[in-house]
Amino acid sequence: MANDQTPTDSESKIPPKRTRAYLRKARQKARRIGLEATDDEHAARLLEELGVDVLNDDVSLINVGKTADSAPAQQDSTDLIDNVSANFMLNDADRLAEVHAIQRDLIRRRRVRLFLLMLRLLFFVVLPTFLVGRYYYTIATDMYETQSEFVIQKSEAAGASALGGLFSGTGFANSADSITVQGYLTSREAMMRLDDELGYRAHFQQEFIDDLQRLSSDASLEDAYELYEKNVKVGYDLTEGVIHLEVIAASPEISQAFSNALIDFAEERVDELSKRVREDQMDGAQKAYDTAETEMFAAQAEVLRLQQSRGVLSADAEIAAQMGIINSLELQIEDKLLDLAEILDNPNPNVIRSDILEREIDRRIERVAYLRQKLTETTSSSVSLATISGELQIAETNMLTRQAMLQQSLQLFETARVDAGRQVRYLSIGVTPIAPDVPTYPRKLEGTILAFIIFMGIYIMVSLTVAILREQVSV
Structure with missing residues (x-):
């Protein structure tokens, strides 16, 4: 018979490794078939003694009996089978009572878990939120916020470029x-x-x-x-x-x-x-204007000095006056020569009158020569009008040049002032605090x-x- 046969080593099963999942499943299966175990290890050992496969979910009295018949004949195993059979042979009332007990146990566990969840929520969420709210409502000092808005603008000339006008009204400007x-x-x-x-x-x-x-x-x-x-x-x-x-x-x-x-x-x-930037532009333009003004004043002073030292207000006017005198004397000489020629054409010329005319002509010729010499030749006691005219022309030309440079500097100064005005930034308040x-x-x-x-x-x-x-x- 099967109970009288001893299993060989090859037929014996190697006990599975008792992991935590294995022990937990053994406890659950022992509870299902009615075994009373003190702990997980005890439950696994009881099931192994009955020959019940812990990892097999098919648990019934027939399977337990089959595993018991194939196991060695031991008194303890027989007792366990009897206990299992007795536990499974329950009437309907007891089975219903067991079901109600299991349901009450599940409800109790759910209530415990819900209570623990609410306790954790109370401790980790509600209580910190309450403390924060209490700080905001009773402890925190009131703070006041003042808002304002402003923009930065700059002056733009009327002749600004089209591209500059395109971005002038935007924040990119x-x-x-x-x-x-x-x-x-x-x-x-x-x-x-x-x-x-x-x-x-x-x-x-x-x-x-x-x-x-x-x-x-x-x-x-x-x-x-x-x-x-x-x-x-x-x-x-x-x-x-x-x-x-x-x-x-x-x-x-x-x-x-x-x-x-x-x-x-x-x-x-x-x-x-x-x-x-404005100061650099204005300083450069101001210095250039001041320099041009100083040089122009110096040129005017040089012209005035020459006029005072030479005693000539205008060289051109002086030369024109001298040339007028020379021309008048030459005309007189021509008239006297004609008169002298008429006298000398007579058969009996008047010697006294001819001598007078000749002396007058000679005096006029000497005067013209002196005046011409005075125009071009410089002596130790006087300066020629040509020299005076050259000096005055040089001084006046220099003065005109300095005046032109002063005018140009003034224009540059005005341009720099306009450019500096364009560089001005100012703050416009849109919303007052x-x-x-x-x-x-x-x-x-x-x-x-x-x-x-x-x-x-x-x-x-x-x-x-x-x-x-x-x-x-x-x-």
Whole structure:
């Protein structure tokens, strides 16, 4: 018979490895067939003694009996089979009671799990959200935000190019200046100047401000700058060229004062952006004009000196006068020569009259020679009119040249002034800073809802991570 045969080594089965999943399944199967086991190891050992395959889901009295018939004849195995048979031979009432007990156990476990879930949600989500809401509604100091808008513009001439006029009304025209001003307003330099003039750090070190927003009394420059970056927001709209300024402070009046001061700082910086270019252009043009004016005055003084030293107002007029005298004398000489010729043509010429005419002609010829000599020859006691005329012409030509250069310098100066006017940048305020009458921050409801969403998201991510890790470890 089967019970009298001893299985050989080849027919004996190698016991499976008892992993955690194997032990958990052994406990479940032992509970299904009614075995009373103290722990997972005991359940696995009982099933192995009965010859029940733990990994096989088909469990019944027939399978248990078959495995018991093929197993060695032992008293303990027979007792276990009897117990199993007794447990399976239950009436309908007992079976229904067992089902109800199992359902109650499942309900109890679900309630416990739901209670633990609600407890975790209460501890990790609701309680932190409550603390955040309590801070916003009861502890946080009210902050006031002052908003303003301004644009940076520059002067444009009426004859500006078509391409320049195309972009003049957009943010591209002064984008570099606007970005520079934006960077300046968010810099440490602006914060330090605001602190020096209006006491920025002292304002946020007041005792009535809550601990999270108050600046400590021994705060460093970096701590103050971090607070400044948080409370001063500067945005630039590239399409419209508008700079948006938002300043937050613990008082509406102080917020407005901070905003006005920052706008003044921005206006000064805008003026400084083109100041050096304007000054260089104007300085160069002014120096050229001053030099031309000085040289022109020197040329005029030289002409005046020559006129005074030579005693000639105009060389041309003096020469014309001298030539008029010479021409008049030569005409007189011609008349006298004609008279002398008529006298000498007589058979008995008047000697006395002819001698008088000859002496008059000689005197006039000498006078003409002297006048001509005076025009061209220079002596130790006098200077010729030709020399005087040459000196005056050179001086007058130099004076005219200097006058032309002065006129050109004046035109260049006016051009530089116009160009410098084009380089002028100025700040136009679109939205004037107005002190708010109600606190802007904290936004209590929005902040509380945001905190709830953040804590819930963190809880869900951590729960999913733990569940995945637990599943990976149990497999």
